[in-house]
Amino acid sequence: MDEEYDVIVLGTGLTECILSGIMSVNGKKVLHMDRNPYYGGESSSITPLEELYKRFQLLEGPPESMGRGRDWNVDLIPKFLMANGQLVKMLLYTEVTRYLDFKVVEGSFVYKGGKYIAIASTTVETADPEKEVEPALELLEPIDQKFVAISDLYEPIDDGSESQVFCSCSYDATTHFETTCNDIKDIYKRMAGSAFDFENMKRKQNDVFGEADQ
Known part of the structure; x- marks a missing residue:
């Protein structure tokens, strides 16, 4: 492993x-590291189902009625990508779209019988967080298993201009990644000293979709 890098990313x-x-993509030499043996951090996907039970310290494990554990793949922070949102533009810019397939959500469906996962989240405002999501949980009854987690929200108090250490904010309770994209743009501006070039992103987007139309 080389000893010198332009940027070191943790997580x-x-x-x-x-x-x-x-x-x-901007030509920097980047070292990307994670302390965990899996990708994604707080936004990772967990499989099999047994690992989800371990993460929430439910030692009894999933019941047989849940089926095979490897048939489950649970996103800890499930969100939608807005078709014209900032995240799609950023993914196009970084050229990872050559490894991704996008699928349009065609509608809403009601499930009967087959098992399913639902997540209710909110920004805590009282001393009883679980009670705050009770109206949402009541809509989901009957519930076979409930996982409750409370995560602190963090944001940097230093802009990193002197230390050259740039910290990101925690994920919030919104259902898409627009606030995360705003955080990415803010960190980029603090690192690079200038705002992110969305015009360049737009040109790349036109090139990608233009090629697809041919």
Whole structure:
């Protein structure tokens, strides 16, 4: 492993991966590391189902009624990508779209019988966080298993201009990644000293979709 890099990125959450890709596309030499043996950090996907139970310290494990554990793949922070949102533009810019397939959500469906996963989240405002999501949980009854987690929200108090250490913010309770993209743009501006070039991103987007139309 080389000893000198332009940028060292710690963590493989979405924010860190996008920033790593942007810096690499811009010609920077990037070292990307994670303390965990899996990708994604707080936004990782967990499989099999047994690992989800372990993460929430439910030692009894999933019941047989849940089926095979490897048939489950649970996103810890499931969100939608807005078709014309910032994240799609950033993914196009970093050229990872050559490894991705996008699928349009065609509608809403009601499930009967077959098992399913639903997530209710909110920004905590009282001393009883679980009670705050009760209206949402009541809509999901009956519930076979409930996983409850409370995550602190962090944001940097230093802009990193002197230390050259740039910290990201925690994920929030919104259902898409627009606030995460705003955080990415803010970190980029603090690192590079200038705003991210969306015009360049737009040109790349036109090139990609233009090629697809031919």
